[in-house]
Each structure stands twice: as structure tokens, then as C-alpha cells.
Amino acid sequence: MVTSVTTEVSQALKKGTVVMGGTFDPIHHGHLRSAVDILDCFQFETLRLIPCFQPVHKGEPTVSAEQRLKMVELGIAADSRLSVDAREILRAGPSYTFETLVELRAELGQEEPLIMVVGMDSFLSLPTWARWQDLLSVAHILVISRPGWEPDFISTLESFYEKHRAESATELQCAPAGKIWMQSFTPLAISSSQVRNLCREKASIAYLVPETIQRFIEAHSLYK
Incomplete structure (x- = not known):
């Protein structure tokens, strides 16, 4: 049993490229709160959100890659520390995390710390990922x-x-590269499937997603 999940606020790191991937179908306040928690806790300057084109371990996304990308752009617009990296969508095909990290490492050079953020559920499924034991090499x-x-x-x-x-x-x-660190935050109890289900039921998704995303979903009749 592993019990070394840290709850204390960590020392400021600042240095490093930080990335967080996901299907973001749609992105919601839970995703955004986690990103802000990471930035505030470690004082990183920026964090990149990387929407995938086709998740390997989930079914096909409900809406198009372009629509999911647009919602991420809308969701992060209010915080200049957040940015979107569209490489997996532009690459198309199944989105393999190792391939993305290798691309990023080539761009950053061999000295820049590259930090991939994952939730505990995703980490526990790591042995099902392609080349999972090679992730820490990059x-x-x-x-x-x-x-x-x-x-x-x-x-x-x-x-x-x-x-x-x-x-x-x-x-x-x-x-x-090469290390694993666990950090505890109190997450918002929101899921993308919850948002999609509410949309199908014609119920309100207010306060679950930013208003700009709510308007986008309504304007394009998504998740009906």
C-alpha cells in the first residue's frame, strides 16, 4: 500500500514545462480548478492543456475534435497562465501520450524539466498505456x-x-525527467459525463462549466 501522497503546499518550482492531457468532452470547472491548483501550489509560470484527438482507452468523443478544442480555448481565456496545445488534434489518429512527450522533449531540448500531470485514476491505469515504462525517460x-x-x-x-x-x-x-511526485488537492466533483448527461436531459449545466462554454454548447446544440 502506497501512502506517500503529499497534502502540504509544496515548494515553489517555477521551472519546467507542465502539460495536462485529456479528452475534454467537454472541459469543465473540475479540469480548470485542478490546473489552477497546480499553478498556485508549485508557482509554475504556465500549464499547457493538450486535448487528444482519439483517446486510446475510451470510446469515441461525443463531439468533434475541433469543437472540443474550441471549448478548451474558451475555458482558459480568463487565465493567461493556461494555454492549449493542439498537436494531438493536428496529428489525428489515436493519441499516444508517449509520442506526444517525445515530440515535446525534442522541442524543449534535453535539459528542460517536462512534467506530465495525471489524475490518480489515470495513474492507476498506467500499465495499460503504450510504452508506459518509457514515459519517465522523457x-x-x-x-x-x-x-x-x-x-x-x-x-x-x-x-x-x-x-x-x-x-x-x-x-x-x-x-x-525520471521522477514521480504525488500531490493532494480537493477536487470539484464534476465529470464530463455528468455535463453530457445533463445536456441530454435538457437540464442546466450552469456552474459546472464556464459561461462561455455553456453558451457554445447551447449555440451548437451539443450533447443532445
Whole structure:
């Protein structure tokens, strides 16, 4: 049993390229709150959101890649620290995280820390990802978790985590890649499927997504 999820505010890191991928079908306040929590906790200057074109472990997105991309752009417009990276949508085809990280590493050079943010649910499914054991050759992994949650790891993943676990968050900027750090935040209990279901039921999605996204969904009759 792994219990080393940190709840204290970590030291300012600032240095590093931070990325968070997802289907964002649609992006909602839960996604955005997590991104802001990471920026505020570690004082990173920016965070890139990378919407995927075709998720490998989920069904086809409900709306087009272009519509999901537009909603991400609308969602982050109020915070200049957030940006969108459309490379997976432009690449098309199945979106493999390792391929994206390799591209980013080539662009950043070999010295810049590259930090991939994932939720605990995604981290627990890591052994099903393509080339998952190679991810740390090109990036760090920052896992965000709920307070008080002690994850139950399968043995393969637990060994991987223990081998690469950072002793402090500052290790994420002492090397370009290779470490795993777990940080606890209190998430907003919102899911994309919840938003989609409310739309299908013709119920309000106010306060679950930014107003600009709500208007976009309504204007284009999405998720009906």
C-alpha cells in the first residue's frame, strides 16, 4: 500500500514545462480548478492543456475534435497562465501520450524539466498505456489525488512508483525527467459525463462549466 501522497503546499518550482492531457468532452470547472491548483501550489509560470484527438482507452468523443478544442480555448481565456496545445488534434489518429512527450522533449531540448500531470485514476491505469515504462525517460509524472485517498496499486505499478518516487517536489526541476511526485488537492466533483448527461436531459449545466462554454454548447446544440 502506497501512502506517500503529499497534502502540504509544496515548494515553489517555477521551472519546467507542465502539460495536462485529456479528452475534454467537454472541459469543465473540475479540469480548470485542478490546473489552477497546480499553478498556485508549485508557482509554475504556465500549464499547457493538450486535448487528444482519439483517446486510446475510451470510446469515441461525443463531439468533434475541433469543437472540443474550441471549448478548451474558451475555458482558459480568463487565465493567461493556461494555454492549449493542439498537436494531438493536428496529428489525428489515436493519441499516444508517449509520442506526444517525445515530440515535446525534442522541442524543449534535453535539459528542460517536462512534467506530465495525471489524475490518480489515470495513474492507476498506467500499465495499460503504450510504452508506459518509457514515459519517465522523457518526462516527470505529477499525480494529483484526493485528500486521504490511499491508492491500492498493482504490484507492477507499485514497484515502478517506488523505484522512481521523488523524495521532494523540488526533484522535478533538478532533472529533465525520471521522477514521480504525488500531490493532494480537493477536487470539484464534476465529470464530463455528468455535463453530457445533463445536456441530454435538457437540464442546466450552469456552474459546472464556464459561461462561455455553456453558451457554445447551447449555440451548437451539443450533447443532445
